[in-house]
Amino acid sequence: xxxxxxxxxxxxxxxxxxxxxxxxYSSSVPPYLFWYVQYPNQGLxxxxxxxxxxxxxxxxxxxxxxxxxxxxxxxxxxxSAHMSDAAEYFCAVSHxxxxxxxxxxxxxxxxxxxx
Amino acid sequence: DGGITQSPKYxxxxxxxxxxxxxxxxxxxxxxxxxxxxxxxxxxxxYYSQIVNDFQKGDIAEGYSVSRxxxxxxxxxxxxAQKNPxxxxxxxxxxxxxxASSYEQYFGPGTRLTVT
Numbered sequence: 001x002x003x004x005x006x007x008x009x010x011x012x013x014x015x016x017x018x019x020x021x022x023x024x025y026s027s028s029v030p031p032y033l034f035w036y037v038q039y040p041n042q043g044l045x046x047x048x049x050x051x052x053x054x055x056x057x058x059x060x061x062x063x064x065x066x067x068x069x070x071x072x073x074x075x076x077x078x079x080s081a082h083m084s085d086a087a088e089y090f091c092a093v094s095h096x097x098x099x100x101x102x103x104x105x106x107x108x109x110x111x112x113x114x115x
Numbered sequence: 116d117g118g119i120t121q122s123p124k125y126x127x128x129x130x131x132x133x134x135x136x137x138x139x140x141x142x143x144x145x146x147x148x149x150x151x152x153x154x155x156x157x158x159x160x161x162y163y164s165q166i167v168n169d170f171q172k173g174d175i176a177e178g179y180s181v182s183r184x185x186x187x188x189x190x191x192x193x194x195x196a197q198k199n200p201x202x203x204x205x206x207x208x209x210x211x212x213x214x215a216s217s218y219e220q221y222f223g224p225g226t227r228l229t230v231t
Contacts, residue, residue, distance in 0.1 A: 009155065034219060043119075043205055043222035044158075090157060101146065101209050102173075103220060105157040 002027045002093045006106035014114045019078040021109050023091030032094035033074045035065055039087045050074060086113045117142045119223035121206050126228045136191045136226045138206035145211035147189035151175060152203040164189055165211050200230045
């Protein structure tokens with residue numbers, strides 16, 4: 001079975017500081033991995049995805065993530081936090097299911113940006 | 116613009132009543148999904164559908180029902196049998212492929228259901 005663990009339900013950083021959100025996965029097959037962002041009372045928006053090509057994946061809004069098989073990790077980073085980055089972030093692993101795609105989500109990490 | 120619409124944004128019901136949440140997409144996606152979101156628990160899959168007239172239970176299907184009569188529509192009914200229905204409900208869709216499923220899911224804006 002596949003699973004995702006996000007370390008830290010709340011992360012707080014200062015504006016301009018490095019953002020690091022941690023995600024570890026468990027999968028018996030090569031995974032597809034995703035990071036989504038959710039603003040209050042809205043749906044989820046895809047930030048980036050890993051699909052077995054380059055291990056360093058760049059996404060929207062200056063975010064990137066590195067797939068590390070040896071560590072079973074897919075941590076999300078951004079060099080310099082902006083106030084608009086305040087949101088909840090979800091890591092997910094993909095599990096193919098009869099042609100559809102079952103996403104298994106982590107519990108989410110709420111990112112707060114301090115001015 | 117292509118996308119997913121969910122209506123209404125907020126929904127209030129009395130305990131014991133069934134309620135249907137709407138989800139429509141114009142992305143021409145074959146697969147559609149319903150998730151439930153509770154604080155601190157991430158998203159959990161309720162039902163999914165790969166094609167019209169076919170759907171499968173997800174991890175927490177008890178107390179819910181769905182239909183898929185049209186490709187673009189996937190309504191979710193929260194029945195009175197659902198013991199704790201108050202939650203944020205998200206609909207999503209994706210390309211359905213016979214090959215490796217690296218395609219992302221696109222999400223609607225969600226419906227917040229409150230049952231009292």
